[in-house]
Amino acid sequence: MKFFVDTAEIDEIKELNDLGMVDGVTTNPSLIAKSGRDILEVTKEICSIVSGPVSAEVVALEADDMLAEGRKLAKIADNIAVKVPLTWAGLKTCKTLTDEGTMVNVTLCFSANQALLAAKAGATFISPFIGRLDDLNMDGLDLIEDIRTIYDNYGFETQVLAASIRSANHMSECAKIGADVATAPPKVIKAMANHVLTDKGLATFMADAEKAGIKIV
Numbered sequence: 001m002k003f004f005v006d007t008a009e010i011d012e013i014k015e016l017n018d019l020g021m022v023d024g025v026t027t028n029p030s031l032i033a034k035s036g037r038d039i040l041e042v043t044k045e046i047c048s049i050v051s052g053p054v055s056a057e058v059v060a061l062e063a064d065d066m067l068a069e070g071r072k073l074a075k076i077a078d079n080i081a082v083k084v085p086l087t088w089a090g091l092k093t094c095k096t097l098t099d100e101g102t103m104v105n106v107t108l109c110f111s112a113n114q115a116l117l118a119a120k121a122g123a124t125f126i127s128p129f130i131g132r133l134d135d136l137n138m139d140g141l142d143l144i145e146d147i148r149t150i151y152d153n154y155g156f157e158t159q160v161l162a163a164s165i166r167s168a169n170h171m172s173e174c175a176k177i178g179a180d181v182a183t184a185p186p187k188v189i190k191a192m193a194n195h196v197l198t199d200k201g202l203a204t205f206m207a208d209a210e211k212a213g214i215k216i217v
């Protein structure tokens with residue numbers, strides 16, 4: 001499973017990228033706003049750090065305007081994936097940009113039918129939002145599983161990009177289901193390293209090492 005990092009914070013991206021943990025980056029208008037930076041400028045900087053796909057989202061609602069924005073975003077770098085919402089206008093924009101050779105990430109997906117439409121429109125990535133479904137007492141992971149089944153049934157090449165990930169558990173469950181990509185905030189990726197038995201075992205080893213006076217360098 002590829003790891004995308006869901007942030008527009010340069011320092012966080014660099015830290016994880018240096019560790020080989022970043023196969024791509026996803027941003028959205030809320031994350032760009034949080035960074036306090038100009039979308040074109042910050043996106044260009046991210047693309048210069050990360051070689052994998054960097055999703056940059058349009059902010060228009062009509063297809064013609066989305067297309068103009070998408071074409072402008074695509075010019076930032078070769079690794080841009082234009083992110084469009086899962087609306088009829090977004091699907092139209094997806095089809096045109098895909099035909100032009102631009103990667104497209106169709107976002108705000110909350111149903112298997114929406115994912116089916118995105119695949120038909122040639123999306124490079126479909127982004128089903130797990131956490132926002134969980135927030136409504138629905139099971140976001142069920143959606144990932146349904147989309148995986150449907151895409152495999154028909155050989156769709158659209159990659160399942162599990163999004164709105166809120167916990168380390170979401171990451172391992174997505175990997176078990178077979179999501180192609182999971183995008184998560186840096187803190188979730190870091191939390192994957194944590195285990196209470198690791199902490200406990202390490203404390204014992206450190207105490208024994210000190211008692212025995214073990215020194216290596």
Ligand code: E4P
Pocket residue numbers: 006026027028107127129131132163164165183
């Ligand atoms: C990713 O593409 C989405 O922008 C992101 O995962 C949304 O996450 P949230 O529901 O935690 O805001």
